[in-house]
Amino acid sequence: MSRPATRRHTLAALLALLPPAAARAGELHGTVRYAGAAPAAAALPVHKDQEACGASVPDESLLVSGGGLANVVIQVRGVPGPAPRPVRAALDQDHCRFRPHVQAVPVGSTMDIVSSDPVLHNVHGWIGRATVFNQAMPTPGQRVPKRLDRPGIVQVRCDVHDWMSAWVVVVEGPAAVSGAGGGFAVEDLPAGSYTVVAWHERLGERVAQVTVPADGAATVEIRY
Numbered sequence: 770m771s772r773p774a775t776r777r778h779t780l781a782a783l784l785a786l787l788p789p790a791a792a793r794a795g796e797l798h799g800t801v802r803y804a805g806a807a808p809a810a811a812a813l814p815v816h817k818d819q820e821a822c823g824a825s826v827p828d829e830s831l832l833v834s835g836g837g838l839a840n841v842v843i844q845v846r847g848v849p850g851p852a853p854r855p856v857r858a859a860l861d862q863d864h865c866r867f868r869p870h871v872q873a874v875p876v877g878s879t880m881d882i883v884s885s886d887p888v889l890h891n892v893h894g895w896i897g898r899a900t901v902f903n904q905a906m907p908t909p910g911q912r913v914p915k916r917l918d919r920p921g922i923v924q925v926r927c928d929v930h931d932w933m934s935a936w937v938v939v940v941e942g943p944a945a946v947s948g949a950g951g952g953f954a955v956e957d958l959p960a961g962s963y964t965v966v967a968w969h970e971r972l973g974e975r976v977a978q979v980t981v982p983a984d985g986a987a988t989v990e991i992r993y
């Protein structure tokens with residue numbers, strides 16, 4: 770018969786082998802592919818405040834590189850457990866261009882609207898036809914925090930410069946945005962089978978199913 774101290778030791782060793790109840794050690798890696806011919810890099814003409822804005826800004830609405838599509842928001846739906854923690858995000862205005870062009874932030878996050886430009890901007894965010902924020906930004910260096918409490922796709926425009934456009938997707942679960950080559954990664958996922966919803970501003974939605982292992986990465990390819 771073993772002594773109690775030995776039994777405790779054995780139990781501790783066994784528990785160490787078990788994953789914690791809500792382990793989130795899984796990951797989803799993926800690539801967003803664009804099947805058509807890559808569009809040529811386009812520029813949007815600047816017809817106002819050219820001394821501050823330049824003659825044109827890049828058109829970021831369809832960016833393809835090496836067959837990969839950038840600026841696609843990937844959301845993993847149906848993940849159990851707590852929602853992602855709110856973050857402090859930023860939306861800059863730099864040479865009359867929003868940076869970043871597309872971002873995803875957890876609901877409840879605060880986004881600082883920033884102007885780096887010596888011209889008046891008026892930043893106007895919409896979900897559908899409802900205004901989320903409408904903020905005049907007359908001063909360079911100005912920083913105005915906005916809390917994003919409603920999930921959805923916020924389209925951002927500048928009322929002064931009609932070429933300026935950005936998208937802020939306010940998400941309720943894990944999400945990522947595809948990078949320049951179409952790659953993305955969503956980390957800290959518990960094991961399970963999930964629906965992945967991809968969204969692109971011009972090409973719309975794609976849906977895929979994935980099964981994330983308890984420890985390791987699932988991979989998925991999203992095709993447009």
Ligand SMILES: [Cu+2]
Pocket residue numbers: 865889890891927928929930933
């Ligand atoms: Cu502007």
